[in-house]
Amino acid sequence: MTLYVRQLVKHFGGVQAVKGVSFEVNPGECVALIGPNGAGKSTTFACIAGQHGLTQGEVRWAGQRVDRLRPAQRQKLGVARTFQVAQTFEALTVLQNLQLLMTAPRGLRAWNVLERAEVDAALARLEQVGLRDLAQADAKDLPYGAKKRLELAIALAGLPAQGPRLLLLDEPAAGLAAPERAELMARVTALAREGVAVLYTEHNMDAVFGVADRVLVLIDGLLAASGTPQEVALDATVRSRYLGRGFQAGDVHV
Template sequence: MLQVQQLVKHFDGIRAVDGVSFEVLPGQCVALIGPNGAGKSTTFACIAGQYPLTGGHIAWKGVALEGLSPQARLQHGVARTFQVAQVFEALTVLQNVQLAAQAQRGLWAISAFKGLSGQMREPALALLAQTGLEALAAQDALSLPYGAKKRLELAVALAARPQLLLLDEPAAGLAGPERASLMQLVKGLAGQGMTVLYTEHNMDAVAGVADRVLVLIEGKLAAQGSFDEISRDPVVRSRYLGEAAGEAAGEGVSHA
């Protein structure tokens, strides 16, 4: 499981995260939400390896993650995506996934590009089919619409065969139907046994998707539970979700 214990992160004396603790069990899909400045992005970045910790402990399957680079975390089965999709725009959709699959086998940098078209083709095509991109395999990533780029970034992350998938606002920038489709894909990954932790602003990407929701407010864990439970929490309603929280699942309310 993922264990976060008394996580603390300071920036020049500002306590961005102040003693946050939680666990994510294998096969769970957990959303990390909160208002702007609540510390959720910082918490996520600490887990992903972008920021060193000021204090606390992070472990995945008993392995301490603090001090490990993002690449070292990948070797322990921890992969991530970014809020703004990051793909290799000079490559085709298929080549993006082939390169990621090769990199997982230890073939890096220039050597990874040699003979790329013939490497890991079938596994890459299978991932494109899983993420709904098979018909776009030969298209340059640069020309993809944004929703397809988000799916491609997910396929690239999956090429590393992660056991823990960290998604930084996977639905950001997507229209309602695209958002719903992508989040059902994410939910399905957890249903297949992958552990998923994601940050999100859109409540319709949380309701009906996340098994559990963690709410950060002012750097502290203010509430956790199912979406229905946290939407009834008086502190969460007053400080973040508002009176419309209970309608989010049914009406697709989005809170930026």
């Protein structure tokens, strides 16, 4: 299933944050949404994720229009997101974070013992993000890079095992050192290769060039460029308004 964004417009009072943006993200693709501060990328992302309503336009996923659905309803259709600042359940262990998410859809009962719930499935998700060895650690004690990976596992745990899956990542590499960025983005691209559609915003160019299959550049609320990282790096408008005329995509390594 493909994510379709068509003529997305978002106004905040008299401020036109997004002025008619259209693009697609296909299963198996890892697509970066970038641009200077105030370009409208965060607003566009929030409209797709369900935090903002649209002024005009539409967002379609899994064959239906989703821009009028609440985030919880979108999740049932296979849409999950992460946040710029990692959101985890600090009072629980790493494993319990996943167990809680996997148990909650069926409803929690007073006689349930969380430690016994969905153990194998939760451990499999932790293995997927490289946290299995930290399963019994308290989430609050994790270094920030590990918290980012735990949040990714939480997002994955909310997705159905089968069917279309869309992962929306809000600056996944924010606050991470270069080696941590490289590790996290390698796991994100691996998810895309498994058929997940991935859309992410990012300011760290080493988490964009050499990682994304396609790059979308927003400037002044409009889609200024779209293409492969190499094509975008050579775009005259993007170089003058955002990346800088001396930018060389080949010099950026994740």
